[in-house]
Amino acid sequence: MKFFIDTADVAEIKALVPTGLVDGVTTNPSLVAKSGRKFTEVIAEICEIVEGPVSAEVAATDYETMLKEGLHLAAIASNVTVKLPLTVDGLKTCKALSDKGIQTNVTLCFSPAQALLAAKAGATFISPFVGRLDDIGHDGLGLIADILEIYSAYPQFTTEVLVASVRNPGHIIQAAKMGADVATLPPSLLWTLYKHPLTDKGLETFIKDWAGTGQSIL
Numbered sequence: 001m002k003f004f005i006d007t008a009d010v011a012e013i014k015a016l017v018p019t020g021l022v023d024g025v026t027t028n029p030s031l032v033a034k035s036g037r038k039f040t041e042v043i044a045e046i047c048e049i050v051e052g053p054v055s056a057e058v059a060a061t062d063y064e065t066m067l068k069e070g071l072h073l074a075a076i077a078s079n080v081t082v083k084l085p086l087t088v089d090g091l092k093t094c095k096a097l098s099d100k101g102i103q104t105n106v107t108l109c110f111s112p113a114q115a116l117l118a119a120k121a122g123a124t125f126i127s128p129f130v131g132r133l134d135d136i137g138h139d140g141l142g143l144i145a146d147i148l149e150i151y152s153a154y155p156q157f158t159t160e161v162l163v164a165s166v167r168n169p170g171h172i173i174q175a176a177k178m179g180a181d182v183a184t185l186p187p188s189l190l191w192t193l194y195k196h197p198l199t200d201k202g203l204e205t206f207i208k209d210w211a212g213t214g215q216s217i218l
């Protein structure tokens, strides 16, 4: 499973890159607004820090303007992935950009039928929002299972399942068990994955016992 980082905060990305765990980055208009920075500048900076795909979302909702925005965003760097909403115009734009060899991420997916349409439109990634479905009492991980089952029935589909709106480690583990291609994680959640109280306790004991030997390795 690849890990993307769900943030437009360059400092958070810079802190995580040395872990070797950052396979890409996703942003959205809300995250860009939170960063308080100029969108195209922040995307260019992230693309220099991260080698993998960096999702940058269009702001328009009509096909013609989305296409222009998508081409503009794709010209920023070779690793920009144009993020498009799962609407009629969004999928038309996805098809047009995919036909030009531009990477796309279709976002705001909440049903298996929508994911099927995105694959047919040639999306590089489909982003089903697990947490937001759970928030309204639906089964977010069930959606991931459904999409994986559908995509596996059609080997000609190349769309990768990018698990989005991830809220907790359980979402990641369950999605990984199902074989989801990617999960995009808020930075704080990725740091949490390292943690286990028995690791801390065990290390404390090892450090104490090692000190008692009086030895040094170097």
Ligand code: E4P
Pocket (backbone or CB within 6 Å): 006, 026, 027, 028, 107, 127, 129, 131, 132, 164, 165, 166, 184
């Ligand atoms: C994914 O691309 C989205 O930016 C993100 O995962 C949405 O998460 P949220 O539901 O926590 O806002």
